[in-house]
Amino acid sequence: MIKTLIADDESIIRQGLETFCTYDSEIEVISTACNGREAIELAQKHQPDVVLMDVVMPEMDGIEATSIIKKELPATRVLILTGAIKRETLIRALKAKADGFILKNIDQVELCHTIKTTTTGLFVTSPEVVLYLSNPVKSGGVLKNLTQREVEVLRFLANGKANKEIAYALGLSEGTIKTHISIILSKIGMQSRTQAAIYASENGLI
Known part of the structure; x- marks a missing residue:
């Protein structure tokens, strides 16, 4: 079983994601959190295989929580879950060592497939993110440390x-x-x- 923790401040989203996961016998939702701080506490307690992490949450946002979880539980895979693609958010997620970036409009089959795929060690992302990145914006000076x-x-x-x-x-x-x-x-x-x-x-x- 793939032990999964869901973190989102909207109860309807948490319930929806949990329902999606119940359709797959290989995935078990072990707990849910409504903010980043609670997500960290529950991750420390249950040591899930996968965390579905919302970005904007009270007390502590999902990306900051992701960074802490990845430092304390490097084997836990953290998937950033968001309703919109923003370059700043994507870069912050990568720097926090997130293991994937998916949109909240994901369907049940794709969600379960994504959860299973990330446990193999692969970085996963929604097709919409790939399309978004096909139109990059240059960022001066970011690569200055590279030869x-x-x-x-x-x-x-x-x-x-x-x-x-x-x-x-x-x-x-x-x-x-x-x-x-x-x-x-x-x-x-x-x-x-x-x-x-x-x-x-x-x-x-x-």
Whole structure:
């Protein structure tokens, strides 16, 4: 069973998400929270596999709560759940080490599939977010800590290129590319290639 915690300040949303989850025998909602602080307390108590985390909540917002949960319970997957896509929110979610970003208009089948997928270690996001990111806005100075070579590697990575393809294009070894990617992830504060690709899109590299 995938132990799931739902955090949202609107009771109707919490109930709706919980109902969706009950349709799947592999998912168990172990508790619900109405604010970020309560979400942290319940996560510490129950150690869920997945947390569905709303963004705007009283006492403590969902992204701040996500950051704390990921530090204390790194194995717990946290999916940011929101009614609207905002660049600032997406970037904050990535920096908080969120494991996915989904919209509240998600249907039951997609929600359950997303919960199951994130437990495999993959970063998940709604199709609408991908479409939104296809029209990036440049953000001056955000990538200033990267060398020119690292920016080149990040651009290839963001375009879905494998290490072997990047190495061939730049005339480098695969080992060197792996090293560059590790350094890039460390510098931009991301944990996966997918997160780095979204970050690159946000900063106008693709």
